[in-house]
Amino acid sequence: MSALSVFYTILFYSAATIFIVGLAYRISVYAKTPAPLKIPTTPAPTTKSGVVFRLFTEVALFNSLFKSTKWTWLFGWMFHLSLLLAFFRHLRYVLSPDSVFWPLINNWLVLFAGQYGGFLMLIGLAGLFGRRIFVDRVRYISSPSDYLMLILIFTIAATGMLMSFVNHTDIVQLKAFAFGLVTFNPQELPGDTLVLIHLALVASLMIIFPVSKLLHAPGIFFSPTRNQVDNPREQRHIVEWAAKLEADRE
Amino acid sequence: MADFEVAKITKGYVSIPKLKEGTMAHSQPFIAKEKFQVPLGYPGELIDNWKEVVIEKLKELSGKYRSLKVFLDSCIKCGACTDKCHYFIGTQDPKNMPVARQDLLRQVYRYYHTFTGRLFAKLGIPGFVGAKELTKEVIDDWYVYFHQCSQCRRCSVFCPMGIDTAEISMAAREILDQIGVGQKYCNEIIEKAGRIGNNLGLPEPALLDTLEGLEEEIEDDTGVAVKLPLDKKGVDILLVTPSADFFAEPHVDGLMGYAKVFHEAGVSWTVSSYASEAANFGMFIGSYENMRKLSLRIRKAAIDLGVKRIVFGECGHAWRVAYSFLNTLAGPFDFLDPNYPVPQHICEFTYNMIQNNELTFDKSQNDDMTLTFHDSCNVARASRMGDEPGGQFKIPRAVIKAACNNYVDMPSDTIGESTFCCGGGGGLLTDDLMELRVKGALPRATALTHVTNEYGVTHMAAICAICKSQFTKVLPYYGFTMDQIVSVHQLVSSAIVLSDAPKDNEESDETDAA
Numbered sequence: 001m002s003a004l005s006v007f008y009t010i011l012f013y014s015a016a017t018i019f020i021v022g023l024a025y026r027i028s029v030y031a032k033t034p035a036p037l038k039i040p041t042t043p044a045p046t047t048k049s050g051v052v053f054r055l056f057t058e059v060a061l062f063n064s065l066f067k068s069t070k071w072t073w074l075f076g077w078m079f080h081l082s083l084l085l086a087f088f089r090h091l092r093y094v095l096s097p098d099s100v101f102w103p104l105i106n107n108w109l110v111l112f113a114g115q116y117g118g119f120l121m122l123i124g125l126a127g128l129f130g131r132r133i134f135v136d137r138v139r140y141i142s143s144p145s146d147y148l149m150l151i152l153i154f155t156i157a158a159t160g161m162l163m164s165f166v167n168h169t170d171i172v173q174l175k176a177f178a179f180g181l182v183t184f185n186p187q188e189l190p191g192d193t194l195v196l197i198h199l200a201l202v203a204s205l206m207i208i209f210p211v212s213k214l215l216h217a218p219g220i221f222f223s224p225t226r227n228q229v230d231n232p233r234e235q236r237h238i239v240e241w242a243a244k245l246e247a248d249r250e
Numbered sequence: 251m252a253d254f255e256v257a258k259i260t261k262g263y264v265s266i267p268k269l270k271e272g273t274m275a276h277s278q279p280f281i282a283k284e285k286f287q288v289p290l291g292y293p294g295e296l297i298d299n300w301k302e303v304v305i306e307k308l309k310e311l312s313g314k315y316r317s318l319k320v321f322l323d324s325c326i327k328c329g330a331c332t333d334k335c336h337y338f339i340g341t342q343d344p345k346n347m348p349v350a351r352q353d354l355l356r357q358v359y360r361y362y363h364t365f366t367g368r369l370f371a372k373l374g375i376p377g378f379v380g381a382k383e384l385t386k387e388v389i390d391d392w393y394v395y396f397h398q399c400s401q402c403r404r405c406s407v408f409c410p411m412g413i414d415t416a417e418i419s420m421a422a423r424e425i426l427d428q429i430g431v432g433q434k435y436c437n438e439i440i441e442k443a444g445r446i447g448n449n450l451g452l453p454e455p456a457l458l459d460t461l462e463g464l465e466e467e468i469e470d471d472t473g474v475a476v477k478l479p480l481d482k483k484g485v486d487i488l489l490v491t492p493s494a495d496f497f498a499e500p501h502v503d504g505l506m507g508y509a510k511v512f513h514e515a516g517v518s519w520t521v522s523s524y525a526s527e528a529a530n531f532g533m534f535i536g537s538y539e540n541m542r543k544l545s546l547r548i549r550k551a552a553i554d555l556g557v558k559r560i561v562f563g564e565c566g567h568a569w570r571v572a573y574s575f576l577n578t579l580a581g582p583f584d585f586l587d588p589n590y591p592v593p594q595h596i597c598e599f600t601y602n603m604i605q606n607n608e609l610t611f612d613k614s615q616n617d618d619m620t621l622t623f624h625d626s627c628n629v630a631r632a633s634r635m636g637d638e639p640g641g642q643f644k645i646p647r648a649v650i651k652a653a654c655n656n657y658v659d660m661p662s663d664t665i666g667e668s669t670f671c672c673g674g675g676g677g678l679l680t681d682d683l684m685e686l687r688v689k690g691a692l693p694r695a696t697a698l699t700h701v702t703n704e705y706g707v708t709h710m711a712a713i714c715a716i717c718k719s720q721f722t723k724v725l726p727y728y729g730f731t732m733d734q735i736v737s738v739h740q741l742v743s744s745a746i747v748l749s750d751a752p753k754d755n756e757e758s759d760e761t762d763a764a
Binding site for chain 2: 029072128
């Protein structure tokens with residue numbers, strides 16, 4: 001194997017480890033941190049299934065953001081939807097020929113929309129970037145890292161699109177590399193620049209995920225204002241540290 | 251009239267203002283003296299090792315409150331909240347944008363308690379990832395801007411992550427208290443409520459005198475001996491109401507309304523001098539412990555008086571603490587009658603009677619008014635009434651409409667879950683924050699102006715002691731008069747027909763119109 005392939009193999013295993021361990025650690029911290037008071041933003045569902053539905057509308061449709069500002073909702077939702085399509089489209093690189101998941105990929109939606117969805121992603125990201133620059137309120141609250149994060153994902157999308165529409169890479173070799181990674185049987189990587197940029201940036205994204213605002217992805221599920229059932233009168237809600245205070249009761 | 255500029259309302263809707271940095275940097279409430287700090291468990295003045303304590307407390311609180319932890323990590327700086335805060339709209343100060351307010355705390359959290367923040371601090375560019383070292387200036391900024399948040403949760407409705415700035419403000423105030431920099435208004439009140447039983451410091455004889463005076467007033471008015479009992483044992487209901495209801499206008503008219511409803515219901519009830527306060531300012535300063543202590547007074551009063559039910563009077567954040575927290579803080583209430591929710595809101599009580607056709611109204615008594623209703627922020631976004639989500643919007647309106655012929659809602663983006671805070675909530679209802687209070691009322695005053703011009707609205711009803719006090723004080727800055735603010739149960743009080751009223755007493759009371 002070439003030194004480059006060895007480097008990328010190590011890079012991806014490190015990035016994946018940091019991503020998985022980091023995210024698992026974060027999720028366990030969120031899960032273990034108590035929520036001592038009932039604070040759902042009301043009107044809130046009064047049942048568990050209602051909460052599941054509320055979270056679904058938040059995660060799938062960005063319900064609250066829609067109420068807030070239509071432009072941010074449009075660009076943000078476009079971006080995340082195309083992210084999902086890109087995920088399905090990339091599954092092909094890591095599935096074995098006899099996998100049962102092929103129907104998930106070999107369908108019109110993923111084949112067509114997955115490819116052209118890249119444009120949605122670029123438009124969405126450009127829109128979000130534009131808001132950050134041109135809306136004085138959003139500019140005020142932005143740090144350099146906020147811009148950089150958008151540029152990073154934009155570059156990943158752009159290099160991917162270039163490979164898809166302009167400058168094809170050796171797709172058979174790329175598949176061998178990707179499949180080799182997930183089956184712990186490292187293979188050579190095609191050495192053209194676009195692939196190298198694309199993959200290096202994806203690895204960077206995985207590494208910064210658990211230590212950045214990208215944590216909003218698991219965070220939303222643990223947000224007490226969204227995931228609590230509105231039933232404080234019916235059911236007493238008390239956490240351990242709060243229960244300990246009750247030792248002073250008569 | 252004021253030593254600051256008050257916006258002229260020219261349009262019927264709220265527009266998003268341009269940023270103007272530092273417009274409210276001078277605004278800060280008086281700092282609490284030692285005698286109000288110490289009884290609450292806080293140092294009397296700024297401690298020497300404040301820096302270490304702040305960093306440590308921030309870590310401790312984010313370990314005790316999932317909300318704080320998740321909210322500090324999850325903000326994506328999308329800007330959805332930036333135009334939602336009434337204080338931002340009224341002041342243009344960018345630090346009054348919810349996310350910018352949160353960032354005052356988040357930057358410190360990032361600097362000391364996140365890998366990324368620590369890494370970039372070592373590289374000498376913490377600002378790259380929005381981290382900032384803790385300095386005295388940062389603390390001063392906290393004191394200024396976390397006392398420009400009324401914890402109304404409007405931003406939390408629009409945040410795609412559900413981040414609630416109120417949680418961050420509460421944590422910041424708790425930390426400030428822990429280093430000896432408390433707010434005079436809140437802490438003085440908490441101390442008084444914890445020692446005497448209510449925020450105003452009214453002792454039992456004063457309460458008795460007031461309640462007897464109200465009994466006389468009602469009897470003069472209606473010819474019916476409606477009672478307002480104090481510390482009466484063995485009755486059905488303990489009424490816990492904001493102490494402003496005992497003397498302030500228009501609050502007291504609401505209290506007379508509750509009394510008449512109870513009278514018609516034929517239930518026995520009482521006020522407790524020991525727990526003569528529905529408000530719980532412990533919430534405003536983010537202190538679970540102080541909030542719990544005040545709540546336990548209600549539990550003790552209910553046990554000592556041997557009541558079967560607890561009903562709360564009209565108050566916004568009090569209803570939040572009562573509805574959402576009371577069971578947690580002072581429950582379980584298994585010694586009360588399980589057929590009724592604990593606690594119950596007076597609007598729920600009245601609404602149930604209306605539903606069962608147990609109340610008779612002469613709506614024409616309120617024909618001198620065209621009403622609208624101000625949804626109080628904490629009722630709207632932090633509690634419920636009745637069995638269905640959204641009952642907190644439906645029930646008070648149903649009560650108003652049962653008692654009045656003329657009712658119009660304000661524009662839909664200013665009511666319901668999108669309601670604007672009155673501008674005086676969250677422990678900011680103090681004269682040393684008058685500029686902030688007036689400016690924060692701009693969105694509500696704008697909506698009220700709209701319905702005044704379009705539909706001839708003459709009065710705005712509210713179900714919160716703070717809203718009522720705030721509006722009577724600040725709406726005159728926008729060309730309204732004090733008496734345009736009414737209590738919901740004041741309307742009930744005017745229109746209710748007492749079944750045992752003497753038949754010849756058909757007086758029509760015109761003095762209300764003013």
